Amino acid sequence: MTEADTGAPFRPIRPGDTVGILGGGQLGRMMATAAAALGLKTHIFCPDEDAPAYDVAAARTIAAYDDEAALERFARAVDVVTYEFENVPGRTASVLARLVPLRPGALCLATAQDRIAEKSFVADLGIGTAPFRAVDGEADLAEALEALGAPAILKTRRFGYDGKGQVRIGPGDRPKDAHAELGGAPAILEGFVAFSKEISIIAARGADGAFAAYEPCLNEHRGGILHRTSLPAGIPDALADKAIAAARRIAEALDYVGVITVEMFVVDGDEDILVNEIAPRVHNSGHWTIEGAETSQFEQHIRAVCGWPLGSTRRRGEVEMINLIGDEIGTWPAILAEPGAHLHHYGKANARPGRKMGHVTRVVPHR
Amino acid sequence: MTEADTGAPFRPIRPGDTVGILGGGQLGRMMATAAAALGLKTHIFCPDEDAPAYDVAAARTIAAYDDEAALERFARAVDVVTYEFENVPGRTASVLARLVPLRPGALCLATAQDRIAEKSFVADLGIGTAPFRAVDGEADLAEALEALGAPAILKTRRFGYDGKGQVRIGPGDRPKDAHAELGGAPAILEGFVAFSKEISIIAARGADGAFAAYEPCLNEHRGGILHRTSLPAGIPDALADKAIAAARRIAEALDYVGVITVEMFVVDGDEDILVNEIAPRVHNSGHWTIEGAETSQFEQHIRAVCGWPLGSTRRRGEVEMINLIGDEIGTWPAILAEPGAHLHHYGKANARPGRKMGHVTRVVPHR
The missing domain is CATH 3.40.50.20 (Rossmann fold)
Structure with missing residues (x-):
């Protein structure tokens, strides 16, 4: 660095x-x-x-x-x-x-912005990812499909989020159409992963190298957008430890300062993880920490970037966070009337389809 | 109304x-x-x-x-x-x-701003207060002291807070000096109350008349300023119910909308309460609710004044809130380093003596 x-x-x-x-x-x-x-x-x-x-x-x-x-x-x-x-x-x-x-520094931005750089970086740390190939043109795509097989997912190398900038190539599909759908942009082909669960690790690294992770959370997507995050994630302790250790190795290799999010697939009968994506920031799948953990991911991030000690990541109970997407935000009166439900309304004026408008968190305390 | x-x-x-x-x-x-x-x-x-x-x-x-x-x-x-x-x-x-x-409306302001109006209002509801007499001049004061006995406390009728605008008159003191100390302002003489504890009820009343109180909290003052609030308050359940019922009667009589705070003395061997003060607002002794309750007093107040349903007042564990007064705010680095301690720094530039600069809350979860 x-x-x-x-x-x-x-x-x-x-x-x-x-x-x-x-x-x-x-x-x-x-x-x-x-x-x-x-x-x-x-x-x-x-x-x-x-x-x-x-x-x-x-x-x-x-x-x-x-x-x-x-x-x-x-x-x-x-x-x-x-x-x-x-x-x-x-x-x-x-x-x-x-x-x-x-904070975090420029290296993690460069790494996280390019799916090839990101996956190569993770693989170089000895951490599993989906199999992948760079795709810059039609010839590359054919070769990559040959190597990885169908189905596979073609994604733009840069600027993808919430399922945007990606297209699935099934066994009968024409690869050329898929690439055209992404506007012929530099891309990555990712092989199909038979995962049982999607989890993420929200963790923080302090300016002094201290590291603190929240427990893994279970993520469910709808239409490429996070729908629900819940804890406990229902994975074996050993796998949770492995996932957190992978996030730590990533944060340390990036000399990271702040909250980092590592999205992972659970594979091999809940015995292993593959890293899907690194987000050098607080993350939607960490919103549950506001009420569900002793320190929210937002406070944790601020503590880290200010060079302050990290806070406790202790979980307060069983937690679920559900996103309010588009006109789902219209349910806010019912959420306000539900005992113990925590409404978060982002104050956005237009509830466009697919737009994250708010979320609701429910915590059932430990007994 | x-x-x-x-x-x-x-x-x-x-x-x-x-x-x-x-x-x-x-x-x-x-x-x-x-x-x-x-x-x-x-x-x-x-x-x-x-x-x-x-x-x-x-x-x-x-x-x-x-x-x-x-x-x-x-x-x-x-x-x-x-x-x-x-x-x-x-x-x-x-x-x-x-x-x-x-919201709350003008009636509660008028009532809370004048100690005579406030105590008369409470007494008219059949709720106990310290014995009191209005003091507008020297003759009144002599008569009031005669009736209530010394020690007693002379307070300005209006604009007192954090122990300001009040003076104790002991058995040997000259009443004239005490009144002069308050600038001869319209005053109230309050008889001495042998209380065992000071508690407050933080409660909310919705626009629809719904009522929700937090559990009573125990308050400890230093130099007339709140030092520590803790829960549970360590009072019998029957007394807690009585205190909450009194706060409810007060809120209903004021047709109150919002969070109201009623400060009380515990008297008669933990069998009764006397109302000391009504604050038509969120209160320092309710800061513990941010982490210690399911809905903070601030969210509760906003819900009420917006005409929305009240939130759950469930307590999350054993709680203490300690004020950071004046240069006590300098302890912020130690508080940040203490696992599970929640620092609240108000962002005020000058730590003048007696100024409320922040607070810290600690919650030991229910087991």
Whole structure:
């Protein structure tokens, strides 16, 4: 790691200081309220005119991520910078990191933004992934399909999220159509994985190298979008330990500071995991921690990026978190009326289909 | 109750709407973050240039409470108004209530602002208070002391808080000096109460008349300022029921909407309570609810003033909340390093002696 990765020299952060956050969505919003509880101010940098996070931040900069003058003013106005999304452009990160500590650093961004780099990095650590091949053109695709077999999933190398930028190639499908569907963008072909469960590890690494993971959580998707996260995940303890150890190895290899999320498939009769994706940030599958754990992922992330000690990841009971997607947010009155249900409404004006509008968490306490 | 008490006609509040809050201190700040979790925007009205609540609010108005033009603009910009302090001037309340629903209403403000009105109101409900006499001049004071005996406590009728505006008159003291110490202001003499404990009931009443109380909490003061709140309070169940019933009678008589706090003395060998003070707002002795109860007092208050259902008041374990007063806030690094301790730093710049700078909550879960 070089200084360019982690940003300008770090001076101790104290309450009253300002955390800069790139991105103004619900993750930035929940990070900002967690920071406020700790006495910190937040400053949101986001191109959107009416991002949900502005409502709970001390300051906002509405500008494009390539507006270097705006980035420099932002960097000089804050004490540390973090982000709520992994697609922070490399140039944006480096402009900021020259002036202010950027946490997590640039290396994890570069790794997480490119599915080939990500999978190669994980595989190089001796951790399993789905079999994969880079696909830059039609010839590559044919060769990759030959090697991995159908069904397989073709994904854009960059900028995919919530099932966007991916297409399944079944035994009878024409690979050419699939590639065309992705606009011919540089892609990765991933072999089919017969998994029994999808889990994720939400973990944090402190500036001092301390590591703290929450228990693995079980994720269920609908239409490529996370629908439900629950704990306990119902996997053997040994597998949970293995999953957490893999996340730790990844965080350490990235010299990571902050909350990191590692999505995994459970395979081989609940005896092994394959890493599916790394998100260098707080994550939807960690929203349960707000009420379900002693320290929320948002507070944990703020603690880490400020160079403070990590908090307890102890779970408070059996937990489920259900996303409210699109017009599902219309159920908010029923959720408010349900004893013990915790409504989180992100304050977004338009409930477009597929848009994450809120979530609800239910905790059944340990007896 | 007349419409003038509760404000302009109420229309249903929905996420995306704006809650106006009078006062920008830590109570407003914690109310604002609770409102944000429910998808609401907040607008803080406060005369201070740098009030802590601004940092987590969508909008602010910095103006005096008697600036009627500013109040009218504020009222038109929000969907409901509430407040974080009981000394909202009557004129401020009435200017606002003409334009927008004011919750809780004006009647409870008038009652809580005047110690004579407050105690008379409570006594008229058949609920015990310390014996008291109004003191408007020297003659009154002599007569009152004659009736109640020494020691007794002379308090200003209005604007007292955190032990300010009160002086103890012991058997040998000159009553004249005590009254002079209060600047000769209209006062109340309260007879000595031999209490074993101080408790408070934090409760909420919904717009539909629903009522929900947290369990009584035990309060310990130092130098007139709340030092520690803990639960369980260690009082008999029958007394807890009696205390909650008294708070309910008070809330109903005020046609109250929102969170109300009733401070009480435990007397007669833990068999009875006397009401000491009513605060028409969220309260320092309710901060434990953020982590210690299923719904925080701040969310509960927001639910009530929005006309939404009240949340569960279930307690999560044994709880203690300790205030960080003045330079005690300097212990924040140790609190962050303590597993399971929840730091709340209010983001105030100057740690003046006696100033509430933050608090820490510890919860030992039920086994």
